[in-house]
Amino acid sequence: MNPYDASPLVGRFAALSRGELEALQWSRLQRQLTRLYADSPYYRARMDIAGATPDKITSLERFRAAFPTSSKADFLADQTAHPPFGHRLSIPQDQVALVSMTGGTSGQGQEIYGRSNHDIHIQGYLHALPWFLAGLRPGDVALNCVPAGGLTTGGWGPGEGLRIAGATAFHAGGSLSTDAKIDLMIRIGGMNFIYASTNYLHTLSEALNKRGIDPKTAFPGLRTLFIAAEAYPVEWAQKIENIWGCKLQEGYGSTQCAGFAGSTCEEGTVTVDGQRGKLHLFEWENMIEVVNPETLEPVSSGEMGEMIVTNLSIQGSPVVRFRTGDAAQFISYEDNGCDRAWNALECGTIKRLDDMMKIRGNNIWPSAIDAAVFAHDVVAEYAGRVFTGRDGKTEIEIRLAFSESASQLSMDERKNVLAAVRSSIKDRTNVWMDLAEVPRSDLPEFSYKAKRWKDERQDGYKL
């Protein structure tokens, strides 16, 4: 049964006109701003300085034009001045029931979030909702491959989401090796749903192939593979669906969104005619603006921009017009290809703005190279390094490992693949990069987000 019939509540959100959806957003936003003006010295100060107090924010348009954005640096400064949560906490500290922190991969520091009991449920809901849309139903058996627990939203949200979705969940991420996970999957047998990072689904598929296990026959009850966190090429998504014999679905989420902000619909990550699918946004929970990062003006449908997030329901450490640093292609609700009035993002292409590497005058994102490399299905993994050569020139080295399925290839065929990958990278980045084949064991496995690139250019200038 489709999700709109299986849940009349979801059906009602799907049936909202754009006007009704924006009226709901506006109503929730007014409630949030009024509360924050009263309870958050951080937001009250920003509103006062900008002249954007709740009485002066008279519409969604006025909010987007007048309310100041916040950045990670603003939150870190607030936390330093008022430890541990900062003045943006906006609930009494004794009502904090879950503490989340961002991963710290930016090197700038970790944002801290104090969530109320209400927020814990909303966080679970913002995992359960996209999974429900993707086919998860009460009583289903699910495998969660994302490391559980710890201090991240990604560690606690999925457990809560699967619990309130009514699923029987095995939280195997982080605690079992890939081989042990496969053993567990075989013991479970009738599995219906798998949640993993994009990269880890790749690793898992590769490991199954190495053990000679055909997922289609080993897990016939599997209905949904759900990925998050990383970009991927269309060819990879098609190949994954073919290997597993079920639909690949995707969600976009973050700690700041308190879960998923949107997810794919029935068409999945790739349409039948090979186009990228769409991530439809749950705009009644999080308002997502997609803007030009320099002017902060909204981009047009079809254009890439930075996402700015506002939580409409979250009580503890809510974000209001937070600059995520994530870039996505915006798709207006008018172009989303379905009856729902929800804005959308393009699948498989969300990237970090700050991941960009400037190489020989070209702006290059690791996601573009991922797309070029993994479009070749015989590639298992790669690692890249940018460094300064002896002559002071920027050099790029890619070490690449073939998958088990390439074991039948001759030396010449392997060379041809390397040449094709090199050419694909040049097409997407305008830069020729040196490639070398290495054994799979020389490259790391990633249980969550992959980190494939090292930029060592500064080291080359050390005296």
Next chain:
Amino acid sequence: MADDNIGGAENTDDLILRTMMEQAERLCTSGDALLRGQYWHLRGRIQALLDLRCTGDMNSTPER
């Protein structure tokens, strides 16, 4: 009772949750320090359900 939530049944679910919310608020005044946190948890769950079920009129959701 907790069926498709359209029309009359919609109001029935909300009514039940509102009643539960009032009762949870009363439980939260408990003098039992072991139970108090659990009652806060229960109240937060009910509050979230009222919030996430709202598809229109925000006046139907409780003040915090």
